[in-house]
Amino acid sequence: MTTPRYVLFFLLLISLPGLRASASADALVATTGMIGDVAENVVGDRAKVTTLLGSGIDPHLYKPTRTDIGVLSNAELVLANGLLLEGKMTDALDRLRSAGRSVIAVAERIPRDRLLAPPEFAGHFDPHVWMDPTLWAVVAETIRDAAMERFPAHAATFRSQADDYVRKLADLDRYVSSSMNSIPENARVLVTAHDAFSYFGRRYHLEVVGIQGISTESEAGVKDVERIVAMLVDRKIPAVFVESTVPQKSVEALIEGARARGHHVRIGGELFSDAMGRRGTYEGTYIGMIDHNATLIARALGGSAPAAGFQGKLALTNDHQK
Template sequence: MKIYIYILITLLILGCKPEKKSGNEKLQVVTTTTMITDLVKNIGGNKLEVQGLMGAGVDPHLYKASEGDVGKLFNADVIVYNGLHLEGKLEEVFEKMRHQNKKTIAVADAVDKDKLIGSEYFASNYDPHIWFDISNWELITESLVKQLSELDPKNAATYKENGTQYLKKLAALKTNIGEKIEVIPVEKRVLVTAHDAFNYFGKAYDFNVVGLQGLSTATEAGVKDVQKMAAFIIDNNVKAIFVESSVPKRTVEALQEAVKSKGHEIVIGGTLYSDALGNEGTPEGTYLGMYKHNVERIVNSL
């Protein structure tokens, strides 16, 4: 990994030449995850040129920048990323670029530490999947509006208006989601998924969240993990388990077979979007649509 980081940083410094910009050109923003790309586009509208590094189904825990990505990062006016070591293999790159006076924004910085969920599995010591609490996403929206306005004052009014409208949509989503989840008795709110990405969702809506692979997808679940989870499912009479769009489904299928081998039935309740949105141009390709999709799958299955 260190060799990879060294090569990438070297390319950034020596292999690319920044493009000169006129005063009339749009602010060039490079984003990492699809959730952040969607948010920045909602705030920026047609006033920003936004390039997302990661597409639908891409796992940010394991993502490596391509040569083309290196050029995008080097020529960006600002880089917006999640932080809390979600983009593990890129974290040192962002740190190096900060030392070279490249403007970088870690959206997680907008969330107070007391609102973060602790984790011993990340170097940050916090669970990085902050977008699954809509309240966090509201804080992040407000922070991005402020920071983009400071970077691009001539379009500040647009960012503020777009941000206000998006915050209204987030508030409506929060109300809608809360009403849907109310139909599930609290004792039935057990969410079993491929990896432990939904703790913020669980905390917000009283779910017991259990993931086969823990918080990161860097290490696959082993046979003991599957057997332990199968026992948990049987003991708690869980009705459904879920695969994730950015994680191979084989471990969840193995879990289903392990439960069945013990004489119990368990269904796969469908695919949830965890570390990436759906395909661009679909409802699930937006944060709002992704969240609605996930909750509908969970409610219908549990």
């Protein structure tokens, strides 16, 4: 006697990945790499952490795939940034929440008086909170508390691992401070493709100019470009920066505009704004990402910072364009 066809079909179904209910459940799922990295540092090997958005992915524009929805639904704890960073994922996260799942928007747990609400963002908070390591330490504590509540058996481990990580963030903050303070006063201006660096600028006393707005969804206007070109020329700013998740063309328009007025501006390098570097590299960690940005900015704007960063771990490819 042969096995009935419907039994074979059933066996096939249950063997497909994703259809098995909880056998392969992901413990913690993070949207951005920065959140996933903190979560890994806090939980260590006590829980599995899955990150949805890889290197070079723009969270403002990313639409979750069916696979992502499956991963999110299987998670015991979902960690999102919130404050509308994941613009096209908001509905999916809201649905999970209404279904009673644990979804924590980590940036929304930061005290409101520490958030920026730029007038051009019409009543919303700036979501790019990871750019200030002292705010990211608050996020690490939020993730610690959520993990302790979800997996109480490992609470003590999570607490001590979170303490270690927060100490590293404080070291990072001190390094970035001293690097930024080494930049000559007139050159403390950070010109980038989009407004991801306002928290960085506030923390380290840099004026920040983004050619596009807070979200990468809006295009840069011609007026903005002219205004920024005039500033570059007047204040003799030596460098502007490109970002790994945003196309370069608006930044190139600035360089072209400044050249037409006789001022040579160079591209100071590629900053990590809304995503970290390649997984498995130092720049593919949160600390490596901020170290890379700070080191690159300090060196390009005439300050001093060791080429290999504060821990000697940066890839020595910083000065990629002379």
